[in-house]
Amino acid sequence: MTIVARTFATFAEGFGLSYADEVSGETYFATFATAEPDPRRAAIWDKIALIENRMEAALRPLAKALGVIPANLAALRQSGRDEALADPIQCWEAAMEEMAREYPAYLDEFAGLKVIAPQEAFDVMDLLYAHEVAMIDFAKLEIAGRHDSGAPLDAFLARLQNGPDGRIQ
Numbered sequence: 725m726t727i728v729a730r731t732f733a734t735f736a737e738g739f740g741l742s743y744a745d746e747v748s749g750e751t752y753f754a755t756f757a758t759a760e761p762d763p764r765r766a767a768i769w770d771k772i773a774l775i776e777n778r779m780e781a782a783l784r785p786l787a788k789a790l791g792v793i794p795a796n797l798a799a800l801r802q803s804g805r806d807e808a809l810a811d812p813i814q815c816w817e818a819a820m821e822e823m824a825r826e827y828p829a830y831l832d833e834f835a836g837l838k839v840i841a842p843q844e845a846f847d848v849m850d851l852l853y854a855h856e857v858a859m860i861d862f863a864k865l866e867i868a869g870r871h872d873s874g875a876p877l878d879a880f881l882a883r884l885q886n887g888p889d890g891r892i893q
């Protein structure tokens with residue numbers, strides 16, 4: 725899979741699609757967690773699904789204000805499950821390599837979106853960027869065989885729960 729950074733005509737369009745990706749992302753990663761026989765790896769997929777869930781909550785107020793909450797959230801959640809089932813994890817190492825190699829495209833996309841963002845969106849755009857960095861850093865540590873590979877994910881969750889710019893509501 726090659727992920728290509730999208731560009732958007734308006735901030736609202738891009739933010740709405742980013743919001744939708746968090747909704748489908750949660751069920752996508754949760755589906756991997758359910759299918760994963762190794763408990764440590766399943767827990768990691770679960771943690772990433774939780775991050776997507778928290779990101780959806782963090783993005784929701786601005787998505788609402790912009791009027792870009794998708795009408796059919798249930799269909800969006802199902803699309804995440806369907807996507808994961810259509811392309812299941814065959815090999816953990818390959819999945820980590822793909823994450824480390826492909827997810828930086830999302831960083832490019834978020835950076836481009838921030839350029840056209842209104843100032844009130846800066847904090848949440850930084851959060852969106854940081855959640856992708858946490859996943860990429862995790863994947864790199866996992867590839868390196870580090871036992872503490874989950875640390876970037878934990879640190880990001882702690883930021884969401886406790887950080888001054890990471891409030892959920």
Ligand SMILES: [Fe+2]
Binds near residue numbers: 745746749776779855
């Ligand atoms: Fe995400």
